[in-house]
Amino acid sequence: MGKFIFRLPDIGEGIAEAEIVAWHVKVGDTVEEDGRIADMMTDKATVEMESPVSGRVIEVAGEVGDVVAIGSPLVVIETEGAGEAEVSAPAPAPKAEAVEERIEAETPAPEPAPQTAPAPVAATAPTPAPAPPAPTRAPAPAQAHAHSSARVLASPAVRQRARDLGIDLSEVRPSEEGRIRHADLDQFLAYNAAGGYRSAGAERGDEVIRVIGMRRRIAENMAASKRHIPHFSYVEECDVTALEAMREQLNANRGDKPKLTLLPLLITAFCRTLPQFPMLNARYDDEAGVVTRYGAVHMGMAAQTPAGLMVPVIRNAQSLNLWQLAREIGRLAEAARSGTAKPEELSGSTLTVTSLGPLGGVATTPVINRPEVAIIGPNRIVERPMFVSDGMGGERIEKRKLMNISISCDHRVVDGWDAASFVQAVKKLIETPVLLLAD
Template sequence: MGAYVFKLPDIGEGIAESEIATWRVEVGDRISEDQPLVDMLTDKAAVEIPSPVTGKVIELHGAAGDKIAVGGRLVTIQLDSATIEVDETKPAATQSSANEVASRASAGEPASSRWVPDAVADSTPVPAAPSVRKLARERGIDLREVKASGPAGRVLRDDLDRHAAAAPAPVAVAVEDLREPVVSAQPAVQGDDGIEQIKLIGLRRKIAEAMQRAKQRIPHFAYVEEVDVTELEAMRARLNALYPDRPRLTLLPLLIQALGRAIADFPMINATYDDEAGVVSRHRALHAGIATQTPAGLVVPVMKDAQRLSLWQRAAELRRLADAARAGKATRAELSGSTLTITSLGALGGIVTTPVINAPEVAIIGVNKIAQKPVVIDGQVVVRSIMNLSSSFDHRIVDGFDAASFIQRVKALLEAPTLMFIEGA
């Protein structure tokens, strides 16, 4: 009776370690090949790690919240063969996508993918070029399962592409399945003095680490401006009344319209900065990140190509993304790739906020609450709907003058909203 020491494989994204979100098995459990063992957390998603073998769990090398290095011991499984201990370095699992989980589960499909470690696979080498072998490792493909079309049974790159295209849908882990262990996997420690200590793990720790990195590495500066949104609110109300069968318009679709127009003149705002490489990438498309509070913590689903959508398409997409995020069903693609983030606390927005930039972006637009205020216009005191925009910028990339000019452009568009829809205005 031997033991198989299963090590954490490379799960992609270039990460060196991953956090245990929740175990799917316990010591003493009998498990079968492809059975889910553990959910590992990356910066953006959960990754389900299946078992490569059949046997009995005899040791778990870590608890929820612990970080395991790639190649580090994960679980020991009792086998009927000699002890095996290998460094599993090729990808063994697929990225989280709760939407895929839901569709696969409803169709009765198993949420698993086969992965054969080198240590237990047939040792006969498969003819393939080194570049093809490297690509297969990166994709988590066992060359023995690929139909070769090259001479003498040689596997070609095209064979890998065809194999990947014909492969079953990837394993997915619903975020709602992780919510309880992610948020409260570690029991609170109650001291004699009544102090409750809670270890930060899972998504909450990822948020904390991201915020800390952003504040440590990015020299923030804030710019706050009052915006008279009286006409904007009136237009929004008229549009909702005229088109009751369309998605209800909130402020955000209109704000995105103004941002999309403004970044054409200020491309340095709609940018990302790789500070390690020293490279700024300016983006033509506005991929608007929408900071969203969920039961598991703050996430940022992304509205891709937001500048191309109509107001009602934006309204529908905002609702869809927010619902998916709060239900834990946003896919990794929907949580990645933003170029400019909008954060709003709605009715709780206060007077001024100083939002933290969503790295690697170089700016974040904060929306404060709308309030009725007395304003002097042409010597007369009138009541207007006033809202503050509280935005933060990366001073390494954005100068104060450019930030102020950008916000003033957005302000002008919001205060005369018809201009947002006139080309050249």
């Protein structure tokens, strides 16, 4: 028997370590080639580690929540044959993968072989708790399953797992190059499988949940932001009746363009106003004592996902028109929700906008996305009666659509006057929306 040492590979430029957020094996388990080992998180991006060999796991690096340095052993696998081997990059040769995909596409999936429990093996590293089982559906009939899944590109390990879960691979959308991987099965289960639901009146016991992965990073970032940044917030009411009417007209004549929400219009207003207030489109390095004011607007867009809050970034938002912004917002939001956003799409923002969407709220006091110096929060649109000019020196009462805009700023580098002046300039644009389309 041989010993195969799988070292954590370099999974991103400048990344020195990664956190274990889920184990898919434990000491004593048998793992197949291309089988899942663990999920590792680096700076809001979760990367799936797969085994390049088949064998039995005899050592693991630690427990969920532990941090592993790049190049350090992640698992040790006992394999057939003699000698020791080490790897740090689990990528098969392109030609071999292409041949495997062709064979799998043209060959029906074999019936699963009976499994035997592996003999217990002494571990030299702590044994992590097994990952919680994924929710499953009732299996489809074997004949129909094999027929519909036969021409789908997937590794044997993925096919075996899909059979165990009763998933028809033809119903799973692949995330890359048309090949279904374990992460695609996870996504399918998250959105389609029946979960463990409790009725509203059911009694629940206490739960102890470790703060790890995305939730730990959110907690650390928010705590650092409130600890280091003296926040102040400013809220102003804006009449968006005309803006909403223009949005409806644009959508009615959009053709094959994406449907406009309010967000592209607001981002356009922010981008047009920021050149007058460069102190808001900035990042503050408080250790070096340097504020960098950016010419381009890289707009962060706070998005709620199943894994927690993420901030995908719209690059050079000032250069995009309304339709381009709408398309980019939709693309980034979907990538964040599905877990396919690239690390570079989740970093480098210079100003962030955050909105609770349909949940709304009369006013918010958002927490700054450090090291930025400001964050803007549009709130819910409400309809209220207002006094408006009748054009003849008098006033009349009309039903108007009103929305509050909140802004939180870093008082070390942004003065209250500047923040209020910025919001007032934005208000003028959105209350006279034709200005958004003027050159």
